[in-house]
Amino acid sequence: MPNMRMDKNPMPVQDPEVRIHNVDEVATGYTAEMAIDEAKRCLSCKHKPCVAGCPVNIHIPEFIARVAEGDFEGAYEIISLTSSLPAICGRVCPQESQCEARCVRGIKGEPVSIGRLERFVADYMREKGETPAVKAEPNGHKVAVVGAGPAGLTAAGDLAKLGYEVTVFEALHTPGGVLMYGIPEFRLPKAIVAHEIDKLKDLGVEFVTNFVVGRASTIDEMMDDGYEAVFVGSGAGLPNFMNLPGEALNGVYSANEFLTRYNLMKAYDENSSTPIQHPTKTVVVGGGNVAMDAARCARRLGSEVHVVYRRSLEELPARKEEVEHAMEEGIIFDLLNNPVAVLGDENGHIKAVECIKMELGEPDESGRRRPVPVEGSNFIIDADCMIMAIGTSPNPLIRQTTPGLDVNRRGCLIVDENEMTTKDGVYAGGDAVTGAATVISAMGAGKKAAAAMHEYLSSKE
Amino acid sequence: MFEITEKRILNPTVEEITVYAPNAAAKAKAGQFIILRTDEDGERIPFTIASADPEKGTVSVIYQIVGAGTRKLSALKQGDSLHDFAGPLGKPSEIEGENVVIIGGGVGCAIAWPTAKAFKQAGKNVTSIVGFRNKDLVILEDEFKDTSDAFYLMSDDGSAGQKGLVTAKLEELIQNGQKIDRVIAIGPLIMMKFVCELTKKYNIPTIVSMNPIMIDGTGMCGGCRLVVDGKMQFACVDGPDFDGHKVDFDAAMKRNRQYLDFEKHKYEEACNLLNKEVDA
Numbered sequence: 001m002p003n004m005r006m007d008k009n010p011m012p013v014q015d016p017e018v019r020i021h022n023v024d025e026v027a028t029g030y031t032a033e034m035a036i037d038e039a040k041r042c043l044s045c046k047h048k049p050c051v052a053g054c055p056v057n058i059h060i061p062e063f064i065a066r067v068a069e070g071d072f073e074g075a076y077e078i079i080s081l082t083s084s085l086p087a088i089c090g091r092v093c094p095q096e097s098q099c100e101a102r103c104v105r106g107i108k109g110e111p112v113s114i115g116r117l118e119r120f121v122a123d124y125m126r127e128k129g130e131t132p133a134v135k136a137e138p139n140g141h142k143v144a145v146v147g148a149g150p151a152g153l154t155a156a157g158d159l160a161k162l163g164y165e166v167t168v169f170e171a172l173h174t175p176g177g178v179l180m181y182g183i184p185e186f187r188l189p190k191a192i193v194a195h196e197i198d199k200l201k202d203l204g205v206e207f208v209t210n211f212v213v214g215r216a217s218t219i220d221e222m223m224d225d226g227y228e229a230v231f232v233g234s235g236a237g238l239p240n241f242m243n244l245p246g247e248a249l250n251g252v253y254s255a256n257e258f259l260t261r262y263n264l265m266k267a268y269d270e271n272s273s274t275p276i277q278h279p280t281k282t283v284v285v286g287g288g289n290v291a292m293d294a295a296r297c298a299r300r301l302g303s304e305v306h307v308v309y310r311r312s313l314e315e316l317p318a319r320k321e322e323v324e325h326a327m328e329e330g331i332i333f334d335l336l337n338n339p340v341a342v343l344g345d346e347n348g349h350i351k352a353v354e355c356i357k358m359e360l361g362e363p364d365e366s367g368r369r370r371p372v373p374v375e376g377s378n379f380i381i382d383a384d385c386m387i388m389a390i391g392t393s394p395n396p397l398i399r400q401t402t403p404g405l406d407v408n409r410r411g412c413l414i415v416d417e418n419e420m421t422t423k424d425g426v427y428a429g430g431d432a433v434t435g436a437a438t439v440i441s442a443m444g445a446g447k448k449a450a451a452a453m454h455e456y457l458s459s460k461e
Numbered sequence: 462m463f464e465i466t467e468k469r470i471l472n473p474t475v476e477e478i479t480v481y482a483p484n485a486a487a488k489a490k491a492g493q494f495i496i497l498r499t500d501e502d503g504e505r506i507p508f509t510i511a512s513a514d515p516e517k518g519t520v521s522v523i524y525q526i527v528g529a530g531t532r533k534l535s536a537l538k539q540g541d542s543l544h545d546f547a548g549p550l551g552k553p554s555e556i557e558g559e560n561v562v563i564i565g566g567g568v569g570c571a572i573a574w575p576t577a578k579a580f581k582q583a584g585k586n587v588t589s590i591v592g593f594r595n596k597d598l599v600i601l602e603d604e605f606k607d608t609s610d611a612f613y614l615m616s617d618d619g620s621a622g623q624k625g626l627v628t629a630k631l632e633e634l635i636q637n638g639q640k641i642d643r644v645i646a647i648g649p650l651i652m653m654k655f656v657c658e659l660t661k662k663y664n665i666p667t668i669v670s671m672n673p674i675m676i677d678g679t680g681m682c683g684g685c686r687l688v689v690d691g692k693m694q695f696a697c698v699d700g701p702d703f704d705g706h707k708v709d710f711d712a713a714m715k716r717n718r719q720y721l722d723f724e725k726h727k728y729e730e731a732c733n734l735l736n737k738e739v740d741a
């Protein structure tokens with residue numbers, strides 16, 4: 001008999017008052033009992049609407065049925081058929097707009113907590129200590145992967161399993177991409193990302209860090225060096241600014257800089273040598289996951305935090321859970337506002353942000369109602385820190401140094417239905433192709449590209 | 462791991478290390494830089510490539526000890542290894558203009574010397590003007606002499622070379638009618654600013670090398686942003702060389718002072734730490 005409770009089993013979380021003073025994970029995860037109980041809410045629908053909502057089509061009812069039986073290993077095997085980063089996606093996927101959005105249980109009550117179950121299964125297996133992966137028989141072919149974010153890591157794993165000699169070239173000193181430098185520890189513990197990378201090393205994947213493709217070597221040079229195909233998963237890391245007067249003032253950060261200092265360079269740790277400002281009042285501009293993460297990091301540094309977003313609560317693009325967590329942590333949402341200028345003191349440090357009120361007008365191309373400024377409604381928010389989280393674009397370095405690689409007008413690499421770029425043998429996927437998107441879509445693109453690269457190289461023989 | 466194969470003390474606060482880093486050595490060009498970390502939790506510190514030997518797979522950098530990070534680096538000896546060494550980064554310098562004047566100020570000479578060398582090797586006529594506060598701080602004098610057709614050493618107090626600022630010497634050359642197609646100025650922001658004000662007056666194209674505070678050096682954080690010609694530019698990918706007549710130096714000077722208090726504190730900590738090690 002399915003469990004007909006209307007709501008999800010709640011996720012155990014750290015108390016907000018406690019967690020704003022630490023960087024430990026906010027959501028602590030289901031116990032086995034909670035997971036089994038939640039799994040029983042699934043109706044094993046014949047037409048599986050949930051599966052279509054998942055960008056990599058995880059066999060959702062099948063894995064959940066195993067969880068309900070207490071067969072967590074079996075569940076993991078099913079998930080692994082289509083996903084390679086379940087511990088990560090279970091934590092960070094915007095489930096409410098993907099798999100769970102289609103769940104029939106969501107029509108009357110809350111959907112089945114697919115993401116939490118996925119996370120539980122992956123955590124269970126990691127804690128139990130999976131048997132180390134065995135290296136595939138080498139097939140004698142060499143391929144290169146540019147960028148060690150979720151797209152690159154997934155492509156590397158799939159190619160290694162097919163017997164390719166895979167080298168991942170990463171610009172930073174640590175692989176992981178946004179998973180490492182952007183998404184904070186309290187949402188995605190770095191040990192989990194490191195564990196996934198270790199699994200790839202077990203599969204034989206080579207990592208070359210501190211290697212900026214385009215400078216240390218171009219893609220053409222790599223191909224001359226014997227890499228028969230290249231996957232580009234270089235992400236969309238170039239931060240956008242608004243070109244406001246005063247944006248160059250000290251104390252004004254891109255979210256990437258603030259998060260990199262806080263996460264990758266461990267500025268949250270007092271013993272770290274990375275400088276970071278400990279603001280008293282922070283204005284975060286934007287409404288996506290990046291804005292939520294920046295706001296919550298600033299909060300953990302002891303600041304009062306205001307999120308300034310030009311639309312209303314309904315349009316906030318961040319994951320619902322993150323918005324709720326941010327609100328619990330005392331972050332103030334100043335919605336329907338937009339900054340117009342940054343004001344500085346005599347030392348060149350920000351002292352306030354001038355904003356204007358917005359109202360929602362006619363819907364734009366995206367179908368969302370366009371925010372329009374209300375004439376004469378300008379007002380001032382005092383602040384000693386401002387974090388711009390208004391999006392990122394692909395870094396131009398690779399396209400500038402690779403003749404034959406075409407991009408669209410937003411600077412995103414153009415690929416065909418097999419993730420092949422306009423240059424023979426060069427594939428791409430993830431944020432470098434789509435612009436800033438999600439971990440699971442980057443992972444899905446990596447998978448698809450790996451399969452296509454295999455086909456391409458096999459047919460060349 | 463990147464081994465320090467050689468270490469040279471140039472003066473009490475300036476040192477040169479040669480590091481085994483074949484990837485960087487293979488591609489390094491004048492004007493580019495590297496980012497290193499001494500240890501696993503270290504800061505990412507950018508330094509200009511002073512020279513590179515693709516055959517030996519080594520890259521040399523010259524640095525001044527100014528804070529906690531460079532102090533930690535200075536504690537390493539030949540045979541020790543660096544945790545990370547990423548490069549080359551940034552755009553190479555344009556080697557253009559037949560008659561160039563290269564101006565180096567203080568430790569900026571470490572950055573200016575490889576540029577002088579590159580111009581010389583390209584067969585250009587190179588005049589170098591280097592300036593220091595006093596004779597104890599003079600670096601790379603012989604190296605500059607070797608790579609310059611004319612060389613002028615200046616010091617604030619007259620204890621080395623001629624007394625006076627590099628801008629005074631530059632103006633003297635201009636007024637004496639020396640043909641100058643291009644000036645390249647590398648040093649403290651205030652020096653570059655005054656060089657640019659001078660060359661603007663005489664309409665001489667001037668390139669400056671901008672060294673703002675950086676983290677990733679790959680164009681990801683925006684921390685190195687500058688205002689150039691009214692537009693935002695990232696020094697690590699769009700530079701570090703820029704048209705000096707278009708750079709907003711006043712804004713850059715303010716940004717460089719961002720973490721002064723924090724760094725002073727970390728520097729004292731690092732000093733205390735090293736003193737303790739010495740005591741023990």
Ligand SMILES: Cc1cc2nc3c(=O)[nH]c(=O)nc-3n(C[C@H](O)[C@H](O)[C@H](O)COP(=O)(O)OP(=O)(O)OC[C@H]3O[C@@H](n4cnc5c(N)ncnc54)[C@H](O)[C@@H]3O)c2cc1C
Binds near residue numbers: 148
């Ligand atoms: C703060 C933040 C929070 C987010 N939260 C969520 C969330 O909750 N859920 C979600 O689904 N998505 C979230 N996202 C989006 C998600 O992280 C990205 O869509 C995803 O990481 C894209 O993966 P990728 O592999 O394409 O690129 P990235 O993760 O950006 O990785 C690209 C890698 O390539 C490297 N690289 C770039 N250029 C070069 C070069 N020239 N040579 C060598 N290496 C290079 C970079 O250093 C980087 O490591 C968030 C993003 C941010 C910034």
Ligand SMILES: Cc1cc2nc3c(=O)[nH]c(=O)nc-3n(C[C@H](O)[C@H](O)[C@H](O)COP(=O)(O)OP(=O)(O)OC[C@H]3O[C@@H](n4cnc5c(N)ncnc54)[C@H](O)[C@@H]3O)c2cc1C
Binds near residue numbers: 527
């Ligand atoms: C592209 C580039 C190339 C460089 N090349 C060289 C070089 O060849 N030789 C050399 O000695 N230095 C060079 N620098 C400067 C060098 O990176 C800094 O001196 C170093 O980061 C200081 O680290 P620290 O931890 O010892 O000092 P900190 O404790 O971080 O700082 C001490 C003092 O130095 C200032 N400072 C910190 N970072 C920088 C910076 N990036 N630029 C200027 N001042 C800074 C601080 O404001 C403070 O006053 C370069 C910088 C850049 C961006």
Ligand code: SF4
Binds near residue numbers: 054
């Ligand atoms: S990967 Fe993401 S979208 Fe797919 S089932 Fe898991 S949580 Fe849902």
Ligand code: SF4
Binds near residue numbers: 041044051061103104
């Ligand atoms: S739609 Fe919901 S109830 Fe139906 S199979 Fe999927 S998860 Fe289970």
Ligand code: FES
Binds near residue numbers: 683685686
């Ligand atoms: S140092 Fe981060 S963008 Fe230049």
